[in-house]
Amino acid sequence: MIPAEQSKGFVKSRLDRLRATLTGHVEHGGVPGLVALVARGDDAHVEAIGARSVGGGPVARDTLFRVASMSKPVTxxxxxxxxxxxxxxxxxxxxxxxxxxxxxxxxxxxxxxxxxxxxxxxxxxxxxxxxxxxxxxxxxxxxxxxxxxxxxxxxxxxxxxxxxxxxxxxxxxxxxxxxxxxxxxxxxxxxxxxxxxxxxxxxxxxxGRPFEEFLRERLFEPLGMTSTGFSVAPEQLDRFTTSYWTDPATGARAVYDEADGGEWATPPAFPAGAAGLVSTVDDFYAFSRMLLDGGRSDGERILSRASVELLTTDQLTPEQKTLSNLVPGFFDTNGWGFGCSVVTRHTELGHPVGQYGWTGGLGTVWGVDPKDRVTGVLLTGRAFTSPVPPPVVQDFWTSAYQALAD
Incomplete structure (x- = not known):
């Protein structure tokens, strides 16, 4: 018999621990607000904590964030x-x-x-x-x-x-x-x-058509990713976050991009496949579900299973890893597939072998574990200060995996 506090994939009291941990990062000023999703198959849990901007309205499940380099696996x-x-x-x-x-x-x-x-x-x-x-x-x-x-x-x-x-x-x-x-x-x-x-x-x-149109027709519409694109429409700006960064001159938190009137408030001349998208936790959950289901979504095939497996397999040789650099030691435990990293050595809680995904430097992270069918999406409005993920990201993955029911 499944204990009352246990869902299909997670232990409720341990999900409460995840929420408390993320709440601490908001209350202590690390990020003004965040939306987090952890899912195991169909069992998804979302936490929306804090505000869309300093002193602004609360974030919600459908709040829009600049996902930056999380655009790469979509491309x-x-x-x-x-x-x-x-x-x-x-x-x-x-x-x-x-x-x-x-x-x-x-x-x-x-x-x-x-x-x-x-x-x-x-x-x-x-x-x-x-x-x-x-x-x-x-x-x-x-x-x-x-x-x-x-x-x-x-x-x-x-x-x-x-x-x-x-x-x-x-x-x-x-x-x-x-x-x-x-x-x-x-x-x-x-x-x-x-x-x-x-x-x-x-x-x-x-x-034979613009990149943004191809994405909308072949990916976003079939997957129901209705909030994902390269800009935010005027009628959706009240769902959009202000982006903050750490001012390199002063070390203080400063506005990087406003929601209303900022750089994502109008369609860009260059739809950047590397870092241009805006999205939500549920849109990236839909994208993740398609990959976990071998390229299928609601009975429709978006991509073949063979392509999904190739995309999420480490493609680098040992020599290429030695020559390359991101942060010291990254390629000791990770490889690179097509547009995403792939964990190759299990050295941290929350990063099992085979997990694939990527981070967005403006404050977001996404990962999929095909073995245990776990998806994690964390969206914040505070840019990272280095390629090494900040404590809020490390604590998110630790908290997500400690909450698994088995």
Missing amino acids: AVATMILVEECRLRLDDPVDELLPELADRRVLRHLDGPLDDTVPARRPITVRDLLTFRMGTGILMAPPGSYPIQQAMDALQLGQGMPRPSVVPEPDEWLRRLGTLPLMYQPGERWVYSTGSDVLGVLIARAA
């Missing part, structure tokens, strides 16, 4: 839809659809001048974009540390904290990117993020 799924339709092939060069990236030059030294280059040994492929092995991306170094970083910033390519209002439209964005050499040879090592932005342009050209 990867969209890419695999086109691979399954044979409009893209994983190991084909992208040159035909993206001629701006043909005949690449590669920096001889990362810290060298931009004209000190050698020819690329091979073209960039679709697989390179999905696995972040295209040869360029966001370097985990202070802004301006390398000439190539300075050049990317000068061209307003949006390869840093998300700023939708400053990035040009897709064709111009890719033209500018194509004027720069690669940092490394294609396929050589993992370099963060830029591959997902390139995929957004590739998807639009392969599908």
